Amino acid sequence: MCRLALKSADEPFSPYEMLMAMEAMQEGYDGSGLGLLLRGIEFDDFKLKPNHVILSGIAHTENALQRMADFMGESGYELKYQHEFDMRPGIIETRNRKRFKYVVRVYKTPDWSNLTQDEQELRLTETRLALRKNGEDHGGDLTIFSLWFDVIMIKEVGWPLQIGDGLGLDDDRIKARVVMAQGRQNTNYGINLYACHPFFIQGISTMTNGENTAFIPIKEYLLGRHIPGYLGYHSDSEVFTHILHYTTKVLKLPLEAYKHVITPLKTEELDHHPQGDFLKGLRTACRRLIIDGPNAIIGTLPDETCMLVMDQKKLRPATVGGRPGAWAIASEMCGVDALVPDRDPALDFQPMREHTVIIPPERKELKIWSQFDPFTIPQAA
Numbered sequence: 001m002c003r004l005a006l007k008s009a010d011e012p013f014s015p016y017e018m019l020m021a022m023e024a025m026q027e028g029y030d031g032s033g034l035g036l037l038l039r040g041i042e043f044d045d046f047k048l049k050p051n052h053v054i055l056s057g058i059a060h061t062e063n064a065l066q067r068m069a070d071f072m073g074e075s076g077y078e079l080k081y082q083h084e085f086d087m088r089p090g091i092i093e094t095r096n097r098k099r100f101k102y103v104v105r106v107y108k109t110p111d112w113s114n115l116t117q118d119e120q121e122l123r124l125t126e127t128r129l130a131l132r133k134n135g136e137d138h139g140g141d142l143t144i145f146s147l148w149f150d151v152i153m154i155k156e157v158g159w160p161l162q163i164g165d166g167l168g169l170d171d172d173r174i175k176a177r178v179v180m181a182q183g184r185q186n187t188n189y190g191i192n193l194y195a196c197h198p199f200f201i202q203g204i205s206t207m208t209n210g211e212n213t214a215f216i217p218i219k220e221y222l223l224g225r226h227i228p229g230y231l232g233y234h235s236d237s238e239v240f241t242h243i244l245h246y247t248t249k250v251l252k253l254p255l256e257a258y259k260h261v262i263t264p265l266k267t268e269e270l271d272h273h274p275q276g277d278f279l280k281g282l283r284t285a286c287r288r289l290i291i292d293g294p295n296a297i298i299g300t301l302p303d304e305t306c307m308l309v310m311d312q313k314k315l316r317p318a319t320v321g322g323r324p325g326a327w328a329i330a331s332e333m334c335g336v337d338a339l340v341p342d343r344d345p346a347l348d349f350q351p352m353r354e355h356t357v358i359i360p361p362e363r364k365e366l367k368i369w370s371q372f373d374p375f376t377i378p379q380a381a
Contacts (some may be wrong), residue, residue: 003022003025003182003183003209003330003331003332003335004026004178004180004181004182004183004197004207004208004209004296004298004318004331005022005176005180005182005328005329005330005331005335006179006181006298006300006306006328006329006330007020007021007178007179007183007326007327007328007339007340008177008178008300008304008306008326008327008328008359008363009177009178009325009326009327009363010177010325010326010363011177011235011303011325011326012040012041012042012175012176012177012212012361013175013176013177013179014169014172014174014175014177015036015038015154015164015174015175015176016164016170016172017179017339018036018160018179018180018181018339019056019160019161019163019164019169019181020161020338021181021328021330021335021338021339022034022159022160022161022181022183022335023160023338024332024334024335024338025183025330025331025332025334025335027113033155033156033157033182033183033193033195033196034154034155034156034157034159034160034163034181034182034183035153035154035155035180035181035182035196035197035207036152036153036154036155036179036180036181037146037151037152037153037178037179037180037181037198037199037200037205037207037300038151038153038154038174038176038178038179038320039150039151039176039177039178039179039180039205039300039304040150040176040177040178040304041054041150041151041152041174041175041176041179042173042174042176043081043083043173044172044173044174044175045173046080046081046106048106048149048150049108049267050149050274051108051109052080052106052107052108052109052149053077053106053107053109053124053147053148053149054104054105054106054107054146054147054148054149054150054151054152055068055104055105055106055107055131055144055146055147056104056105056144056145056146056147056151056152056153056154056262057074057103057130057131057142057143057144057145057146058100058101058102058103058142058143058155058193059100059101059103059141059142059155060100060132060140060141060142060143061100061141063067063138063141064135064138064141064142065101065103065144065320067081067134067138068103068131068134068142069219071130071131071134072105072107072127072131075110075127076109076110076111077107077108077110078107078108078254079105079106079107079125080106080107080108081105081106082103082104082105082106083104083105083173083174085102085104085167085168086088086167086168086173087102087166087167087168088166088168089165090290095243102154102167104152104174106167109124109182110123111374115342121202121203122228124147124148124202125147125201125202125228125229126228127147128144128146128147128229129228129229131144131147132144140256143155144199145192145193146200148200148202148203148302149203149207149302151200151203152174152176153198153200154167155193155194155332156193156196157193159183160181160183160237162310169282170172177304178215178300178304178306180198180205180207180298182196182197182198182207185276192234194232194234194235195234195235195292196235196237197237198241199235199237199238199240199241199242200241201229201230201242201245202229202245202246202249202302203239203301203302204241204248204249204299204300204301204302205299205300206237206240206241206244206297206298206299206300207237207238207297207298207299208240208295208296208297208298209295209296209318209331210237210293210294210295210296210311210316211236211293211294211295212236212237212239212240212291212292212293212295213292213293214290214291214292215236215239215244217218217235217288218243218288218289218291219233219239220288221288221289222239222242222243222246222289225246225250227242227246227250229242230242237295239327240262240291240295240297240299241299243258243261243262243289244258244299246261246289246333247261249333252378253282253377253378254375254376254377254378255301255305255307255327255356255358256356256369256375257282257338257375258307258309259309259354259355259356259371260279260282260283260371261282261286261289261290262289262290262291262297262308262309262311263290263311263353263371264279264282264283264290265279265354265371265372267280267354269372270283274370274374275374275375275377278283278377291311292311293310293311294305294311294316295310295311295316296309296310296311296316296317296318296331297309297310298318303361304361305358305359305360305361306327306329306358306359307356307357307358307359308320308329308351308356308357309351309355309356309357310351310352310353310355311353316331317331317350318330318331318350318351319331319332319333319335319348319349320336320348320349320350320351320357320359320366321333321340321343321345321347321348322336322340322343322359322366323340323342323343323344323351324363324364324365325363326339326340326343326363327340327363327366328340328361329357329359333345333348336348349366349368351368353372354370355368355369355370355371356368356369356370356371357369
C-alpha cells in the first residue's frame with residue numbers, strides 16, 4: 001500500500017509540513033517515489049497574476065533546459081520568474097544524471113483575449129504535451145509534470161524528508177493553500193517519475209491508494225476518446241484522474257457524479273433513487289469506467305475543492321478531519337493528527353462505500369454526500 005496525505009487551509013503553508021506528516025505514516029511506502037502537488041501558490045519574492053502560468057518538471061541536461069526555454073519563447077510565453085531551489089548536494093538521488101535542474105518557472109501567457117476559457121486550457125495542455133514529447137524524443141532528458149495557473153508538481157525517488165531537505169523545501173519560500181503528497185510503494189511497475197502520484201490534467205489532480213484491477217479496459221476506453229492528455233499510463237491509478245476530468249470537463253457533470261461513474265449503485269438501489277433513470281443511463285454509457293478496487297481516491301479541482309471517495313470493497317483506509325479554515329485527509333489517523341492537531345478528533349470521518357467527502361474552497365465545513373442523495377443535473381445532460 002502507498003500512503004497519502006492532503007491538507008487544505010485558508011492560510012498558505014509550507015509543503016515541508018506535509019513531508020513531516022508523511023513521516024508519521026512511513027511504514028506504508030518504500031522510497032520508490034514521492035509526489036507533491038501544490039495549489040494556490042504563494043512565492044516569498046514574486047506575486048502571481050491571473051495571466052501567469054507555472055511550468056514544473058525536471059530538465060536532466062543543460063541541452064534539455066535550453067530546448068524547453070526556446071520552445072516556450074517560440075510559443076509566445078514570456079518568462080517572468082524562476083524559482084531556484086536551495087539544492088543540498090548528495091541528498092537527492094541522482095540516478096546517474098550528470099546535470100539536472102528542477103524547473104519551477106512562471107510565464108505570462110500569450111495574448112489569449114480572443115479565446116474562451118476552455119480554449120486557453122487546451123492550449124496549456126497542448127504545450128505541456130509537446131514539451132513532454134520533446135523530452136521523450138531525446139531519451140527522456142526532459143520530464144514535464146504540469147503547466148497551469150497556480151499549480152506546482154514535484155516528483156522524485158527517495159524518502160519524503162530526504163527529498164524535502166534536498167530541495168530546501170523547509171525554507172518557506174514556496175507556500176500553498178492545498179498540498180497533496182503520496183509516498184509510493186512500488187508494486188506493479190518499474191520506477192518512473194511519471195508513475196508517481198498525484199496525476200494531473202487541466203487543473204484536476206488525484207492520487208490513489210490501492211490496486212486498479214480494471215485498469216486495462218478503462219485505459220482502452222479513455223484512449224478511444226482521443227482527448228489530449230489521455231496518455232502515458234505508467235501507473236494503473238492515472239486513469240482515476242482522467243475519469244474525474246472526463247466526468248466534470250467532458251460530460252460537464254458535477255463532482256457528485258464521479259462516484260456514480262466509478263462505483264454505480266445496483267439496479268435495485270437505483271429503482272428507488274429520485275434520479276434513477278438518469279443514473280441508469282449514465283451507468284450504461286460509462287460502464288467501462290467502473291473500477292474494481294480496493295481503492296481510496298483523493299483529489300482536487302481547479303477551484304481548490306478537495307474530495308475523498310472509496311470503492312465498494314473499502315479495503316484501503318482514509319480519514320478526514322479538521323476545523324473551519326484547515327482540513328486534512330490521510331491514509332492513517334496519525335497523518336490527520338500531524339496536519340491539523342488543533343481539531344476535535346471526535347468529528348473525524350471515515351467514509352463508507354456510498355460517500356463522497358468534499359472540502360469546499362471556503363473550507364468552513366465538510367460536505368458529506370451520499371450516492372443515495374439527489375444532486376443537480378445540468379440541463380445539457
